[in-house]
Amino acid sequence: MDSGEMVEEGSNKVTDFPHFDVLSGDSAYSDHHYNQSNKSRKVQGSFSNPNSNVSKTIAKEWRILQKNLPESIYVRAYENRMDLLRAVIIGSPGTPYHDGLFFFDIVLPSDYPNQPPKVYYHSHGMRLNPNLYNSGYVCLSLLKTWYGAGVELWTKNSTLLQLLVSLQGLVLNDKPYFNEPAYGKGLKNMNESWRKASMAYNEDVFIYSCKTMLHKMKNPPKGFEDFVAAHFRSRGESILAAITAYKNGEAILGQYKKEAVVGATVSTASNLGASKKFRSNLSKIHSDLKSALRTISHSAMMSQNGKEKCEEVAAPDTTMAGQGSAERKPEELFGKFLKFLKRTIGC
Numbered sequence: 180m181d182s183g184e185m186v187e188e189g190s191n192k193v194t195d196f197p198h199f200d201v202l203s204g205d206s207a208y209s210d211h212h213y214n215q216s217n218k219s220r221k222v223q224g225s226f227s228n229p230n231s232n233v234s235k236t237i238a239k240e241w242r243i244l245q246k247n248l249p250e251s252i253y254v255r256a257y258e259n260r261m262d263l264l265r266a267v268i269i270g271s272p273g274t275p276y277h278d279g280l281f282f283f284d285i286v287l288p289s290d291y292p293n294q295p296p297k298v299y300y301h302s303h304g305m306r307l308n309p310n311l312y313n314s315g316y317v318c319l320s321l322l323k324t325w326y327g328a329g330v331e332l333w334t335k336n337s338t339l340l341q342l343l344v345s346l347q348g349l350v351l352n353d354k355p356y357f358n359e360p361a362y363g364k365g366l367k368n369m370n371e372s373w374r375k376a377s378m379a380y381n382e383d384v385f386i387y388s389c390k391t392m393l394h395k396m397k398n399p400p401k402g403f404e405d406f407v408a409a410h411f412r413s414r415g416e417s418i419l420a421a422i423t424a425y426k427n428g429e430a431i432l433g434q435y436k437k438e439a440v441v442g443a444t445v446s447t448a449s450n451l452g453a454s455k456k457f458r459s460n461l462s463k464i465h466s467d468l469k470s471a472l473r474t475i476s477h478s479a480m481m482s483q484n485g486k487e488k489c490e491e492v493a494a495p496d497t498t499m500a501g502q503g504s505a506e507r508k509p510e511e512l513f514g515k516f517l518k519f520l521k522r523t524i525g526c
Contacts, residue, residue, distance in 0.1 A: 193409045196253065199245040202402050203258040208265075210401050212299040212315065213286035217262050222289045226261040233291050237261050240339050252343050255402040262287045266343055267403060269410070270388065274353045275381040275433045276307075277421070278414045279388040280395050280407060281351060283317070285339070295322045295333035296342065303394045307387035309359040310350045321345055353433055356380035381432050382457040385425070389464045392418070396471045408475050415472040419465060426461040428453060 208214055217223060225233045244254050251269040264285040270276030282301040288294045299315040306313040310325075320327025321342055350358065356377040357366045365373035392411065399407035411418075421435035430436070432453065 193406065193413055196406045196409065198248040198250075198252070199241070199254050199256070201241070201256045201258050205259060207255075207402055208257045208260055208263050211263055211265060212284040212301075213263060213297065216286045216297075217289065223262075225289045226287075233287070233289065234261060236292055237287065243338060243340050247340055249344065249347070252347065253403070253406060254339075254343070262289075262291075264339070265400060265402060267400075267406070268343065268347045268351060270351060271347065272436075273433055274351060275355070275384040276351045276388050277433065277435070278418050279392055280410060281391070282395075282400050282403070283343075283346065285342075292333075292335045292337065295337070296339070298322060298342070298346075301400065303391060305387040305390060307384045307391070308350055308355045310355075317346075319345065319350065354381075355384060378432065379454065382454060382460075385432060386457070386460050386464060389418075389422070389468060393467055393471055396475060411472055411475055415468075415476070419469060419472070422461050422465045422468070425453060426458045426465070 202208070217226070225231050226237070228234055241256055244256075248254060251271065252266060254264055254266045256264050264287075266283045266285065268281045268283070270279035270281065284299040284301070285296045287296050298317045298319075300311045300317050302311060302313045302315050304313050310318045312318065316324070318325045320331040321333050321337065323333055352358070354366065354377050357363050362373075362376070365377070395407050396411055417435075421430070424430040424435050425432055
């Protein structure tokens, strides 16, 4: 894919997508894994009553997320279901998850925050981390789905922000092989055997991460359709370049940097330890991703061309009133969010 094919212009760039937002309407969460949870009238009452402790706590959490989410984490909440959230974590540089999108559905209990949330990972049947099962189960001390002690466990002072940052930093890390408790000692006593095992695991992780990208491009979760398309239009060229670099032995898996491969040669492949199976899988995934990315870019260009044609047919409103209407839209949405927060905390 040539860089010219990557479309970053338009109104749905990643930078236009708020890190935190509240969506309205039942359809906004119709594909949420926990859509059918907390359905009883009594349980829902604890969330819909603005004077309940749980509603006030959730409203406070929303404000924390709105102000403090890292650049690589995005969250959507729901006006009609305060107990549900959906989050996406962008895989960090320096890990086999880099540039991937990892979605989590969250449901809060009726006695929140006394008990931790339940979290479901969108795995598409692939297990790319010891803590993330192919069933969607998330194994983490903070969620009380794994043993732990002290600060590792959820308390009434724990927060959703803490949970999301833990998923990113502790789970989606650079050496996930050692997240498996039985192998944890390998981090302290790293030798050639542990290094090879970790690298082999990372090779599988990266392939699964790329396959997850394909799933997300074809079937983006509700509320994140524009974000998924914009993310891969923006990062597509880099993703393909990283795959090529790993296949040719120009970079260590997880350590791709565009400027780092200048002058590298294919002869370094054996020294970096990439297996033949991995390089073969990379060739297939490169082809599949290139095709999917081209489709997304083409759709964006068609949409942009259609918009331009519509603007030619309809005389543009160049008055101050027309400009103000366009500029007020984000403010109106944010005002709606603030109004809802004030209502839920009773102030």
